[in-house]
Amino acid sequence: MLHISKLTKEAIKEIKLIVFDVDGVLVPRGTKIKQEGNTTTLETKRIHEKQIEQIKKLYELGYYVDINSGRGLYMLQEMFREVMPFVSLTYENGSCSWYKGKLYQHVNSYEHLRHVLPKLQKVKHANIKGFEPKEFIITIHAHDRVPQIEEIMKTEDELYCIWNGEAYDIGIKEIQTKAIGLRNMMDVHNLKKENVLAIGDNYNDKEMMDCAGISVTADKTRVEGTYYVELNGEKLPADVMMTQILKVNGVKI
Numbered sequence: 001m002l003h004i005s006k007l008t009k010e011a012i013k014e015i016k017l018i019v020f021d022v023d024g025v026l027v028p029r030g031t032k033i034k035q036e037g038n039t040t041t042l043e044t045k046r047i048h049e050k051q052i053e054q055i056k057k058l059y060e061l062g063y064y065v066d067i068n069s070g071r072g073l074y075m076l077q078e079m080f081r082e083v084m085p086f087v088s089l090t091y092e093n094g095s096c097s098w099y100k101g102k103l104y105q106h107v108n109s110y111e112h113l114r115h116v117l118p119k120l121q122k123v124k125h126a127n128i129k130g131f132e133p134k135e136f137i138i139t140i141h142a143h144d145r146v147p148q149i150e151e152i153m154k155t156e157d158e159l160y161c162i163w164n165g166e167a168y169d170i171g172i173k174e175i176q177t178k179a180i181g182l183r184n185m186m187d188v189h190n191l192k193k194e195n196v197l198a199i200g201d202n203y204n205d206k207e208m209m210d211c212a213g214i215s216v217t218a219d220k221t222r223v224e225g226t227y228y229v230e231l232n233g234e235k236l237p238a239d240v241m242m243t244q245i246l247k248v249n250g251v252k253i
């Protein structure tokens with residue numbers, strides 16, 4: 001695995017679409033959420049001015065940019081309002097994409113998840129912080145693992161339940177992953193695997209990164225890549241990677 005600073009102009013000559021995970025890549029990891037009765041409090045992180053400039057520059061160079069996250073659309077729109085003219089937003093682990101104001105639904109999970117949600121909502125445990133509002137997947141934030149949740153999910157053969165150190169993501173196995181959203185956006189732009197570069201830092205990025213000709217991992221302990229970038233460096237992983245891509249294209253920022 002090479003450090004991203006070794007990425008050359010030659011290596012990315014076929015790349016037309018750049019795909020970004022959000023947490024740990026474009027913004028620092030961690031979601032602040034609190035749920036008391038029917039009141040959910042959720043912190044909105046904002047993309048930094050520098051990343052706005054970098055994404056604009058990528059767009060001006062002719063790259064398509066897809067922001068591919070486990071988060072919901074309402075949240076991504078708040079986080080990325082300033083770059084929405086230049087990107088597509090693929091959300092809830094590939095379930096749906098927003099592009100130029102239009103929605104492209106890739107997965108219909110309703111019948112697959114509706115029976116399990118009430119069971120999970122009944123679990124009472126001091127570790128549980130709250131259910132993040134989602135349309136297509138289930139995300140339960142917790143201080144640490146919750147045995148009762150894992151017990152319920154053991155009997156759900158059709159569903160995955162990924163613990164990422166801060167939350168459980170629950171969706172349809174092999175179908176409801178970031179890859180299905182990426183493949184659909186590749187079709188929209190008429191692109192092949194060799195035209196795609198993807199960066200991610202977590203277990204739910206694996207399938208998406210396997211779909212890309214070039215993958216960049218921001219956490220080697222969780223997911224592999226062609227290249228790597230430090231998770232906890234001075235700059236955000238997306239910043240380091242975009243700086244390099246812009247640099248080999250002759251743009252300094």
Ligand SMILES: [Mg+2]
Pocket residue numbers: 021022023024025200201202
């Ligand atoms: Mg992430």
